Amino acid sequence: MQTNSTITVRQATPDDAGALITVLVEAFLDGPVADWLVPDRNDRRAVYSRYFELIFKHGLRHGRVDTTSDLSAIAIWYSRDEAPLAGAPDHYYEVEKATGKYAPKFLLLDAIFETHHPLAPHDYLAYVAVDPRHQGRGVGSALLATAHQTLDGVNRAAYLEASNARNRDLYLRLGYRQGAPIHLPTQGPLIWRMWRGQPTDGTPAPFPTDLLPRRRPL
Numbered sequence: 001m002q003t004n005s006t007i008t009v010r011q012a013t014p015d016d017a018g019a020l021i022t023v024l025v026e027a028f029l030d031g032p033v034a035d036w037l038v039p040d041r042n043d044r045r046a047v048y049s050r051y052f053e054l055i056f057k058h059g060l061r062h063g064r065v066d067t068t069s070d071l072s073a074i075a076i077w078y079s080r081d082e083a084p085l086a087g088a089p090d091h092y093y094e095v096e097k098a099t100g101k102y103a104p105k106f107l108l109l110d111a112i113f114e115t116h117h118p119l120a121p122h123d124y125l126a127y128v129a130v131d132p133r134h135q136g137r138g139v140g141s142a143l144l145a146t147a148h149q150t151l152d153g154v155n156r157a158a159y160l161e162a163s164n165a166r167n168r169d170l171y172l173r174l175g176y177r178q179g180a181p182i183h184l185p186t187q188g189p190l191i192w193r194m195w196r197g198q199p200t201d202g203t204p205a206p207f208p209t210d211l212l213p214r215r216r217p218l
């Protein structure tokens, strides 16, 4: 357990599922990516509830899930040391079961993100969300600062995709630098690829030019 000013960060457990899945659903419920993934707002909360249950369990099983002692925020990290194995067939079925007719969009998003994923070793921030009632009070920054402190201690980079310009600005303030954005197909929104390399002389490392998008067929 680590304390960052007034925020205490700890690892999530299966007992936190109910509260943290709700945080994910409510935090991601609106915005350009949500409009693109599940255009019908009436379907969205139910689809997201099933989808984020899958994501939360996947995070506990294969990654690291950070939360705050009051369960108002969640960050799901994965260690990426080498190219991942091709998507497990079970995952496709589970996404289809969770998202129904919207599954093609969810799977397309996964595939696009994977295609553009840097190859160099890093920790990947797949999701970060703060309960909307607690947003804008420094909780998200503190949660990420704790993870960054650990990464800085072992000289390790971080990577994420920012889903809107306001989030991109937050990550820029936290030491990330942006790479070429991704434009989601079928009139989808822009996504910014963000890299937080280890700084030199206090200057954030630029987005590495040798991290070309993976040119694997979708």
Ligand SMILES: CC(C)(COP(=O)(O)OP(=O)(O)OC[C@H]1O[C@@H](n2cnc3c(N)ncnc32)[C@H](O)[C@@H]1OP(=O)(O)O)[C@@H](O)C(=O)NCCC(=O)NCCS
Binding pocket: 027, 028, 128, 129, 130, 131, 134, 135, 136, 137, 138, 139, 140, 141, 142, 161, 162, 163, 164, 166, 167, 169, 170
């Ligand atoms: C993005 C998020 C994790 C930031 O956590 P937070 O505790 O609200 O943020 P902090 O108080 O530490 O920092 C505030 C900054 O976060 C960013 N931010 C993005 N969305 C925000 C929101 N809905 N409310 C407040 N800040 C937001 C802004 O850069 C903001 O600075 P600004 O007010 O000067 O524009 C949180 O707002 C959230 O869960 N948003 C919805 C889900 C999401 O977009 N997740 C990230 C996907 S890339």
